[in-house]
Amino acid sequence: MPRTLLAASIGLVFGTGIALSGMANPAKVLNFFDIAGAWDPSLAFVMGGALIVTAIGYRFVLRRDKPVCEAKFHLPTNRKLDVQLVNGSAIFGIGWGISGFCPGGAIPALGLGEISAWAFVGAMLVGIFAARTLRLALDQRVTQTA
């Protein structure tokens, strides 16, 4: 399964980046948000570095006809700025500010064996599952009544 093994290696690169950058450390993340207090601007360098590499890399990669292991690129096609995007993002930011964890930071933090990271990820998965179940149920009701 080279395709799966390859994904594991890419995940390893991602997790190494998160761990070295400080994104897996809630105290550092919260201090980045604390502009009026113990401000630690490090995370601006994480976002900046990641953005520059991705923006340049995507230019080359997306010029090709298809990815190496797949028939086509899977790119989001929704271009609408809707209420759900705005509200969801606002809610995410509140939870991020409370806990100091975002999903990409919390998953590699699991490898540190810290109970707080496991508690966060458990609760986050419950949150995603509940939101998705609600969404799917509502969609089904709309289809039934239509």
Add this chain to the structure above:
Amino acid sequence: MTEFTPLLSLLGGTLIGLSAVLLMAFHGRIAGMTGILTSLLPPVSSDWAWRAAFIAGAILAPMLILGLTSQAIDYSSPVPAPWIVIGGLIVGVGVYFGSGCTSGHGVCGMARLSPRSIVATAIFLGTAMITVFVIRRLLGGV
């Protein structure tokens, strides 16, 4: 206080970017943690194997760093346990309805200049800063 680490953070960010480029080059996918996790929850996507492998690699990374370099990764969670759980629930609901988080919108989407991702990133960075300001400066911290 946490130490300002511009070089290490820049190096980490570069690796995060590299992983996003590689996942697009080989699998044709956005390296967004929200999307990857959501597809692994029931109803599980039929194309789950690469996602589970990506997560496994990400969890293994800090162990490998510790094992190979005996360099401990800084970690400190100053937030009381109940608030970590409440924060986790809120993050889960938010990223689902917002269709992404820091990796998907903040890195991959922004790199593609997606208007949705630019708006989402501005909003979640903004509300996170406001939340920390309210908790630490107005309420005196939890």
